[in-house]
Amino acid sequence: MIVIFEGKKKRIKFSGKASELLKKLGINSQIVVLFRNGKIITEEEKLSDKDKIEIERVIFGG
Amino acid sequence: MKCSICNNRAVIYLNYSKRFLCKRHFSNHIERKVKRTIREFKMIDGAKRIGVAVSGGKDSLVTLHILNKILKNTKTELIAIIVDEGIKNYRDRLIKEAEDFCKKINVPFKIYSFKNELGITMDEIIKKKKREKSCTYCGVFRRWILNKAARELNVDRLAVGHNLDDIVQSFLMNLIRNEPFRLARFGEESGLIEDEKFVTRIRPLMKIPEKEIAIYAIVNGIKRDFFGCPYVEESFRHIVRNFINDVEEKNPGTKFNIFQSFVLVRNLLIEKYKIELGEINYCKSCNEPSSKEICRRCELLKELLKE
Numbered sequence: 001m002i003v004i005f006e007g008k009k010k011r012i013k014f015s016g017k018a019s020e021l022l023k024k025l026g027i028n029s030q031i032v033v034l035f036r037n038g039k040i041i042t043e044e045e046k047l048s049d050k051d052k053i054e055i056e057r058v059i060f061g062g
Numbered sequence: 063m064k065c066s067i068c069n070n071r072a073v074i075y076l077n078y079s080k081r082f083l084c085k086r087h088f089s090n091h092i093e094r095k096v097k098r099t100i101r102e103f104k105m106i107d108g109a110k111r112i113g114v115a116v117s118g119g120k121d122s123l124v125t126l127h128i129l130n131k132i133l134k135n136t137k138t139e140l141i142a143i144i145v146d147e148g149i150k151n152y153r154d155r156l157i158k159e160a161e162d163f164c165k166k167i168n169v170p171f172k173i174y175s176f177k178n179e180l181g182i183t184m185d186e187i188i189k190k191k192k193r194e195k196s197c198t199y200c201g202v203f204r205r206w207i208l209n210k211a212a213r214e215l216n217v218d219r220l221a222v223g224h225n226l227d228d229i230v231q232s233f234l235m236n237l238i239r240n241e242p243f244r245l246a247r248f249g250e251e252s253g254l255i256e257d258e259k260f261v262t263r264i265r266p267l268m269k270i271p272e273k274e275i276a277i278y279a280i281v282n283g284i285k286r287d288f289f290g291c292p293y294v295e296e297s298f299r300h301i302v303r304n305f306i307n308d309v310e311e312k313n314p315g316t317k318f319n320i321f322q323s324f325v326l327v328r329n330l331l332i333e334k335y336k337i338e339l340g341e342i343n344y345c346k347s348c349n350e351p352s353s354k355e356i357c358r359r360c361e362l363l364k365e366l367l368k369e
Contacts, residue, residue, distance in 0.1 A: 030273055030307040033280065040280060042063050042075040042082060058120070058276035059227075060290025061300050 019043035077314035105264040113217035118156025121223030142171035148183025196293040206359040212261035227272040246331040
């Protein structure tokens with residue numbers, strides 16, 4: 001699958017729950033929102049290896 | 063995933079209540095919760111004019127959006143107060159978003175700048191000072207300007223966008239630093255300080271988790287681009303934020319539990335410190351409310367301008 005996070009695009013092998021993808025990437029789900037094909041998805045969503053997932057950080061310090 | 067209520071596509075899963083919600087039911091959930099908070103703490107009772115501190119970030123835009131919805135067809139007026147700290151390529155972008163949003167929903171706004179009010183911008187402060195104290199300068203100066211602006215604009219409440227995460231972080235930070243007095247000053251409204259020169263602050267989003275505010279902003283077309291301040295201090299608050307988010311991820315509902323403890327402890331602290339506080343002072347330099355002879359804003363500004 002293709003994952004875009006903080007402007008960086010990378011290809012990884014993954015299929016499973018979105019929350020598990022975040023765990024695999026070491027990203028806390030509390031600070032990001034996930035999009036598939038431009039549409040917001042929940043962390044419970046099942047992802048396939050063919051998906052293009054955008055992980056957008058929505059919480060910053062300050 | 064489908065909405066637990068209507069079967070439409072879910073935009074969020076609320077881990078702490080094990081529910082999926084679609085755009086419509088999630089928006090209703092947030093708006094109902096904000097209304098309940100406003101009622102519970104009598105935030106807008108009797109207010110004729112409410113000022114909303116708008117930075118252009120998600121929290122302040124959502125505060126303005128929801129208050130505008132609630133106050134539509136009532137006699138209470140809204141005005142947005144925008145503070146321009148003078149941070150190039152950051153605040154100017156957000157101010158543009160704030161202005162556009164105010165125009166879109168037809169809410170009047172007024173911009174106050176650090177340059178006009180203090181004679182110095184945040185960009186200039188950073189050039190003079192170490193970056194570690196940037197949030198201290200910015201926070202103290204912004205609060206001072208907002209209070210003065212709110213008074214000048216004749217508002218009887220000042221709404222700020224503090225969310226559940228902000229409150230819970232501040233609570234834990236104060237506990238860790240052993241500064242219970244500060245806790246008494248923070249909460250649903252200003253708490254301890256009652257003075258005609260101090261405009262009462264309200265926090266309508268204080269029971270909404272920060273991530274839910276972001277999702278509400280996205281699905282309602284309020285905000286789509288998120289970016290952080292270039293001068294942010296990644297220090298103590300950062301550690302506390304990460305800690306709470308880690309615990310929340312493993313134990314959903316933790317933030318709400320900490321919040322409930324905060325409300326209980328704060329009420330007890332207000333009783334304790336109200337007796338010790340006595341009368342409020344005014345700063346000898348700017349004549350604004352202050353707990354000391356010279357307020358923090360004047361102390362910091364003096365130090366900056368003499369260099």
